[in-house]
Amino acid sequence: MTRFAFTVEFDGRPFMGWQRQAHGPTVQQAIEDAIHAVTGETVTLHAAGRTDAGVHGLAMRAHGDIAKDMTPFRLMEALNAHLRPAPVAILHCTVMPDDWHARFSCTGRSYVYRITNRRAPLTFEKGLVWQVSQHLDTDAMHEAAQLLVGKHDFTTFRSAHCQSASAVKTLSALDVVRDSEQVAIHARARSFLHHQVRSMVGCLALVGMKRWSVADMGDALEAADRSRLGLNAPPDGLYFVAAEYR
Template sequence: MARFALRIEYHGGPFCGWQRQAEGLPSVQAAVEAALGRLEPAEHRIAAAGRTDAGVHATGQVAHADLARDWDPFRLSEALNWHLKPLPVAVTACARVADDFHARFSAVERRYLFRMVARRAPVTLDAGLVWQVRELPDPAAMRDAASHLVGRHDFTTFRSALCQADSPVKTLDEIAIDEVPCPGGHEIRFTLRARSFLHNQVRSIVGTLERVGAGAWPPARVAAALAARDRAACGPVAPPQGLYLTGVSYPADPFAG
């Protein structure tokens, strides 16, 4: 068997999430596995760096697949993209990797982007790709609040009740909040980096920070919510369509060179 790493981009709108569903609902995993089955007739199971939720997008998801044939990586990516059409899923890089490479367990960092657009007019070209709010939130206040979340903490407050992680303790390496102009308004971009995240952690953080930016919460309340270690202390969970898995890092970049 030959193991390949795949960097995958997708629009999450048509899917119930990354993970294959027992009910047969459309998932990104099932789409890629079906494409692999057209290249090598067999039952394929792939593993990914992150199990994105329904409606969440990716520009840098990483998965690995084991195939009987030692494919040329370029030809494999081209063949997969052919069989993935017309679904909004694409393999943007492919590499032969060692048998002990694991897309999830070998990862040392994951990066997420959350896009929020503040404008009065409805979004058109970015419909389904951003969270639209009507009023511009205060980026400075949100940065002040976000500073309380950077570092190693018990993130129970920002963890879904359905989260299956063994521990709520995580180290959040960065939260950057940038404002850029867009037609008719402004886009707020939240960039978060960590070795790993809890289920709904990013969306819970962004939804809570929006409350600060809107003036409904003082920044210090985010610190109090974190210390409470209580899901009830969390703000609203941001909608999925603004969230993107943008990258996964490994001790050695499988796609380098």
């Protein structure tokens, strides 16, 4: 058996998320099916993160153990051929030691959340960004974001379905950057709670719209109470950007 690590780009629009499900197409299933078509083997993929329905991946990392003797390049080419026309592409494929694990060896994860801040309807970006018509004060959003950076109990920003043992996480960075009508929120941490990025972004948007003050964000965090969540942003704008390994 050889442990192959994959870097995967995917457009989340047609998928029920990363993880294999009984009902509906997922990215994991698409790749596992392609591996089966290429090798005849039934392989279970392990990924650095799980993404919800409609969430995208720029460089998701995953691994699978394959018996068939193939170079990483040939495997990647064959998988990409079988993945068409699904919007999933293997960008890189490498052989890793057997004790390397895409999920458990991962020491950092980063996401970007993209907002298009304009009144005019979306054309190219439907399903790829969150459109917010009301002007966002991104300076206030960035200021409020800094209250979330560090080690906190993120219960307020956690989905009811979150399976993490603890709600205490360390957020390494949360930066709000505007480039004309495009607003990007960059988040980085060792790991995130389920819905944490979307929940933080939703509340940041309330700050940007002046419906919350910067202090309201601090109060919501300190409350450690899910009923204090102001808004959960839609999946459309969320991208898994990168996984770090030391």
